[in-house]
Amino acid sequence: MYKFFKRLIIFALIAVIAACAFKTPILKAIYPIGYIDEIDENSQRFNVDKYLVMGVISAESGFDHQAQSHKGAMGAMQVKEDTAEWCNEHFALNLDVSNLYNPSVNITVGCSYLEYLIDMFDGDAYVALAAYNAGLGNVKNWLKDKNYSSDGKTLDKIPFKETDEYVKKVLKRRDIYKKLYG
Known part of the structure; x- marks a missing residue:
């Protein structure tokens, strides 16, 4: 029995080291x-x-x-x-949109x-992402509503569950990408 536990502990240590x-x-x-060149170029440009x-x-x-959404958004950033x-x-992009x-x-x-959204919301990525997902009109309405914003500039609560989850997901993934590739 002692050998079994000793082997089990050794196996567990090896598994932890490997992980x-x-x-x-x-x-x-x-x-x-993916698209690292496009991301680098445009993140610097904008x-x-x-x-x-x-x-x-x-x-x-x-x-x-x-990718294409059921709402008609297309491509990598679902535009x-x-x-x-x-x-x-x-922005005078001169692109074939x-x-x-x-x-x-x-x-x-x-x-x-x-x-544009980040600038509009004074650098607040949380609010900008909510607008990217739910639309600028919705976010402007939420900022006027004391149930969702105590100061008219930041969101205390996002009323759309999908948007709330989206913002949290993007910010979490941003942190993961920065840790892995930064």
Whole structure:
């Protein structure tokens, strides 16, 4: 019986050491990155944290540039055509926004819009992500409502469960990507 427990303890120690040694490669397999050139270029161009962009892409499409939502959002950052057209005009991007499945076009538009939202909400990524997901109009209404915002600038609570979960997911993934690839 003593030999059994001794072997069990040795096996457990080996398993712990192996898990620690392979933790990063395993996590990198679970949290892969793609489109790194597009992310680097556009996060710098639009002054958006590249790990936040990775978190958005991971949550929105799992880095699938062919992704399409039931609401008509397309590509890696799940951009809608009307948003792309607005960004193209507002930021003078000069892009063919009819091809939102092109990662370069999609990430350029997504980063430009994310910068716009972050700037609008004074650098508050939490509020900006809520607007990215639920829409700017909804977030502006929530900020006016004392049930959701005590100061009119930050959100104390997000009333849409899907949006609340989305924001938390993106921020968690941002932190994971920064830890793994930063």
